[in-house]
Amino acid sequence: MRRQVNLRVEEMPRRWYNILPDLPEPLPPPRDPEEGESRLAALPEMLLAECLKQDSSTQNWIDIPDGLGELYAQAGRPRPLFRALNLEKRLDTPARLYYKAEFYSPTGSHKVNTAVAQCYYARQEGYERVTTETGAGQWGTALAYAASLVGLKCTVYWVRAVYDWKHDRRNFMHLLGAEVNASPSPKTDFGRSLYEKDPNHPGSLGIAISEGLEDARRDPKAVYCLGSVLNHVLIHQTIIGLEARKQFEMFDDYPDVMISCLGGGSNFGGFVLPFVRDVLKEGKKIRFIAAQSEVAPNLQAEYRYNFADHAEITPLLKMYTLGHKAEMKPIRADGLRYHGCAPILSLLRHLGYIETVAYPADERYVFERARTFIQAEGYLPAPESAYSIACAIDEALKCREAGESKTIAFNISGHGFMDMQGYREVLGLP
Amino acid sequence: MRRQVNLRVEEMPRRWYNILPDLPEPLPPPRDPEEGESRLAALPEMLLAECLKQDSSTQNWIDIPDGLGELYAQAGRPRPLFRALNLEKRLDTPARLYYKAEFYSPTGSHKVNTAVAQCYYARQEGYERVTTETGAGQWGTALAYAASLVGLKCTVYWVRAVYDWKHDRRNFMHLLGAEVNASPSPKTDFGRSLYEKDPNHPGSLGIAISEGLEDARRDPKAVYCLGSVLNHVLIHQTIIGLEARKQFEMFDDYPDVMISCLGGGSNFGGFVLPFVRDVLKEGKKIRFIAAQSEVAPNLQAEYRYNFADHAEITPLLKMYTLGHKAEMKPIRADGLRYHGCAPILSLLRHLGYIETVAYPADERYVFERARTFIQAEGYLPAPESAYSIACAIDEALKCREAGESKTIAFNISGHGFMDMQGYREVLGLP
Numbered sequence: 076m077r078r079q080v081n082l083r084v085e086e087m088p089r090r091w092y093n094i095l096p097d098l099p100e101p102l103p104p105p106r107d108p109e110e111g112e113s114r115l116a117a118l119p120e121m122l123l124a125e126c127l128k129q130d131s132s133t134q135n136w137i138d139i140p141d142g143l144g145e146l147y148a149q150a151g152r153p154r155p156l157f158r159a160l161n162l163e164k165r166l167d168t169p170a171r172l173y174y175k176a177e178f179y180s181p182t183g184s185h186k187v188n189t190a191v192a193q194c195y196y197a198r199q200e201g202y203e204r205v206t207t208e209t210g211a212g213q214w215g216t217a218l219a220y221a222a223s224l225v226g227l228k229c230t231v232y233w234v235r236a237v238y239d240w241k242h243d244r245r246n247f248m249h250l251l252g253a254e255v256n257a258s259p260s261p262k263t264d265f266g267r268s269l270y271e272k273d274p275n276h277p278g279s280l281g282i283a284i285s286e287g288l289e290d291a292r293r294d295p296k297a298v299y300c301l302g303s304v305l306n307h308v309l310i311h312q313t314i315i316g317l318e319a320r321k322q323f324e325m326f327d328d329y330p331d332v333m334i335s336c337l338g339g340g341s342n343f344g345g346f347v348l349p350f351v352r353d354v355l356k357e358g359k360k361i362r363f364i365a366a367q368s369e370v371a372p373n374l375q376a377e378y379r380y381n382f383a384d385h386a387e388i389t390p391l392l393k394m395y396t397l398g399h400k401a402e403m404k405p406i407r408a409d410g411l412r413y414h415g416c417a418p419i420l421s422l423l424r425h426l427g428y429i430e431t432v433a434y435p436a437d438e439r440y441v442f443e444r445a446r447t448f449i450q451a452e453g454y455l456p457a458p459e460s461a462y463s464i465a466c467a468i469d470e471a472l473k474c475r476e477a478g479e480s481k482t483i484a485f486n487i488s489g490h491g492f493m494d495m496q497g498y499r500e501v502l503g504l505p
Numbered sequence: 506m507r508r509q510v511n512l513r514v515e516e517m518p519r520r521w522y523n524i525l526p527d528l529p530e531p532l533p534p535p536r537d538p539e540e541g542e543s544r545l546a547a548l549p550e551m552l553l554a555e556c557l558k559q560d561s562s563t564q565n566w567i568d569i570p571d572g573l574g575e576l577y578a579q580a581g582r583p584r585p586l587f588r589a590l591n592l593e594k595r596l597d598t599p600a601r602l603y604y605k606a607e608f609y610s611p612t613g614s615h616k617v618n619t620a621v622a623q624c625y626y627a628r629q630e631g632y633e634r635v636t637t638e639t640g641a642g643q644w645g646t647a648l649a650y651a652a653s654l655v656g657l658k659c660t661v662y663w664v665r666a667v668y669d670w671k672h673d674r675r676n677f678m679h680l681l682g683a684e685v686n687a688s689p690s691p692k693t694d695f696g697r698s699l700y701e702k703d704p705n706h707p708g709s710l711g712i713a714i715s716e717g718l719e720d721a722r723r724d725p726k727a728v729y730c731l732g733s734v735l736n737h738v739l740i741h742q743t744i745i746g747l748e749a750r751k752q753f754e755m756f757d758d759y760p761d762v763m764i765s766c767l768g769g770g771s772n773f774g775g776f777v778l779p780f781v782r783d784v785l786k787e788g789k790k791i792r793f794i795a796a797q798s799e800v801a802p803n804l805q806a807e808y809r810y811n812f813a814d815h816a817e818i819t820p821l822l823k824m825y826t827l828g829h830k831a832e833m834k835p836i837r838a839d840g841l842r843y844h845g846c847a848p849i850l851s852l853l854r855h856l857g858y859i860e861t862v863a864y865p866a867d868e869r870y871v872f873e874r875a876r877t878f879i880q881a882e883g884y885l886p887a888p889e890s891a892y893s894i895a896c897a898i899d900e901a902l903k904c905r906e907a908g909e910s911k912t913i914a915f916n917i918s919g920h921g922f923m924d925m926q927g928y929r930e931v932l933g934l935p
Contacts, residue, residue, distance in 0.1 A: 076573050076575065078578045078579045079578040079579060080514060081513060081514055081583075083512075083513060084507075084509050084511055128924075134750070145508050148507075149508045149882070149883070151609060152604065152881070153511075154744060155581060161579075161654060179581060181883045181884050182883075220883045222597075224591060226884075232638075242929070244927070245926050246928060247885060247922075247934075249934050249935065250876055250879050250932075251879060251880060251883070251884070322897075449680050449681060450653045450680075450682050451656050452579070453579070453653060453681070454611050456765075483751045492613065492673070492920070492922035493922055495923075496678050498680060499676050502680075504676045504679050504680070505675075505676075
């Protein structure tokens with residue numbers, strides 16, 4: 076039986092998919108708060124011109140420049156789609172399970188897909204340095220990687236609560252030549268205001284975003300890069316779903332259910348949006364399920380305009396949000412701790428296209444599901460990806476009870492080689 | 506410019522290459538020591554019947570069973586061959602550099618290639634458990650992985666000096682369901698004899714082999730698996746070189762120089778042997794260079810009959826050896842610390858087909874070369890693989906001096922995500 080399908084480098088998609096013109100309702104645009112300076116007016120000095128253009132593009136398909144396609148190939152794309160035959164057998168389910176292998180990544184996650192795009196454009200637009208925030212560390216590593224490949228400097232602001240224990244990932248960023256700061260840091264005005272009150276302030280993604288933005292705004296040769304939430308990030312990530320769609324054809328199958336974990340929405344969006352197109356334009360029927368944590372179940376919160384960052388530097392975005400100052404308890408799947416969901420996915424949720432499930436803050440349930448997957452399929456998922464797996468296994472077991480042979484596809488956004496401490500602590504390994 | 510070439514799953518080689526019948530001289534067979542019990546007579550109860558058969562096979566090509574081909578696909582094979590365009594540019598060399606991506610592996614190294622083969626045969630031959638030794642930990646993880654996939658139990662004896670600090674890899678083996686013992690352990694007679702004298706005995710690969718062998722010999726449902734040195738291991742690993750040969754055709758290029766690190770010889774042999782065939786049978790000219798450490802430069806030692814293990818349980822093998830009781834200083838590239846080189850490669854070395862270079866025990870030179878590679882190509886190599894890289898860069902720089910545009914191919918046998926402590930300590934990262 077076929078367990079894997081891959082594509083030749085020449086078969087890699089040459090265009091990303093932009094769902095904006097296909098949405099059933101227009102996407103509510105970003106807007107300014109009623110008081111204070113205009114954030115919208117400041118956007119062009121915050122973001123890459125090409126990315127800003129993509130954010131509101133009415134083109135359905137956006138060309139991947141040849142030089143950028145080379146960088147995708149350099150990063151090892153296309154990545155395989157696996158049939159989880161062993162897992163099906165262990166679960167004794169009639170469902171057919173498939174997983175997309177974003178864990179086969181140079182830095183460990185799907186974040187590379189937009190990092191190389193943004194660094195490619197940054198280089199083209201004449202910048203010499205990129206700045207960013209990172210939570211779990213996956214995005215910071217990906218940007219450090221991409222910057223190094225194209226010859227840019229890179230400054231990372233990393234949520235201190237995570238920075239403090241992820242030594243290996245921090246050192247990897249250093250090896251890649253990046254400057255890495257624990258956030259809040261004394262390097263920016265905003266960071267300093269918090270740092271001086273409490274040098275051990277644990278930080279948050281919102282705070283780190285504010286620092287990355289401030290740093291780039293002060294240096295005309297630097298530009299800020301965001302790893303999630305915004306439309307252009309989701310566009311770049313559609314390479315995942317576009318590959319998967321070709322690979323499902325090769326398997327002669329098609330998903331009934333698609334699952335991935337969701338923090339800000341970049342891997343979820345990248346994986347499902349090309350299939351959402353099939354639902355919207357071609358009448359296909361697919362259930363899309365976002366796997367979240369109870370500590371940040373943003374898709375179960377309010378759908379309203381809210382800031383994307385803690386310091387209110389960004390415009391307001393219409394999204395499902397817990398509020399931009401929400402406190403979220405630390406979990407091992409740090410990448411899922413974000414207060415809001417990408418506007419495109421929020422609208423789709425609002426319109427009833429996306430379901431969600433939130434797993435307990437005590438992560439034993441999720442990590443035990445990951446262990447089942449590891450012993451069946453042999454791949455070590457990142458803690459965030461363990462949520463995809465937990466949800467896929469739950470759905471497969473429902474199929475067993477109902478005697479339904481559905482096709483369930485899930486994305487494994489990253490590997491867990493640098494997250495073993497999380498496994499050790501949650502599962503009590505020796 | 507093309508930076509990567511991969512193969513479809515359907516294009517994966519379906520046969521391994523066995524160089525035995527093509528060697529210019531017959532391979533000196535294993536033999537018994539002049540005193541004591543016959544080790545040769547005990548071999549059938551030590552090794553898998555199929556592997557023992559392959560060890561002296563006169564067939565040039567050995568079929569990969571379909572079920573095993575599936576396991577290769579499950580592990581993500583085929584793996585890409587990369588052109589190192591960025592590295593060439595940074596080195597300003599006219600040489601063309603290519604690297605094979607064995608680091609894209611579920612457990613982190615090429616060891617998976619023979620682990621799945623051995624577990625596949627073990628299952629077929631009715632065993633319920635596999636035992637083994639491990640040094641760097643890559644082989645132990647690979648066997649734990651393969652055993653878990655096919656539903657066997659796995660017991661690992663791990664050199665204590667490494668076991669003590671590689672927590673993450675140890676936990677990964679546990680997650681895969683393996684039993685892991687620091688060696689020398691109190692679990693075997695031989696281990697106990699050393700353990701009781703010194704419970705902190707640092708151990709060695711030779712000692713751990715002895716324990717794995719003893720454990721399996723006492724349990725009729727268990728079989729011992731070896732991850733290097735023996736002919737069948739090299740046969741299984743030729744999947745690396747066979748894929749690379751097809752991929753070089755797709756690049757329309759062919760290597761002048763082939764490089765890999767060498768401890769016992771499994772990744773080196775797997776990478777080069779299909780090309781050695783071209784040299785022996787088709788008159789091609791290739792320089793083969795083994796990158797070693799000064800702490801274990803076995804290819805610069807004596808060519809003679811010697812035991813493969815410390816406790817003298819194995820037959821004598823004709824090989825380049827430092828002596829089976831040689832003391833070797835700990836280095837980060839633990840996988841290169843073995844006293845002898847695989848008999849097939851030893852004979853080729855003896856006949857002048859293989860060159861060797863040994864890098865200083867102070868590993869800063871090698872790790873700095875790895876850093877150059879990481880910043881250019883973005884992949885994090887295992888410490889062992891850093892030796893391949895160091896040697897490839899040295900050769901590329903010679904090409905620059907000589908103005909020669911040679912084609913240099915090197916194998917990156919594993920990734921370093923679980924070896925960051927080594928990088929941190931050797932390079933003094935913060």
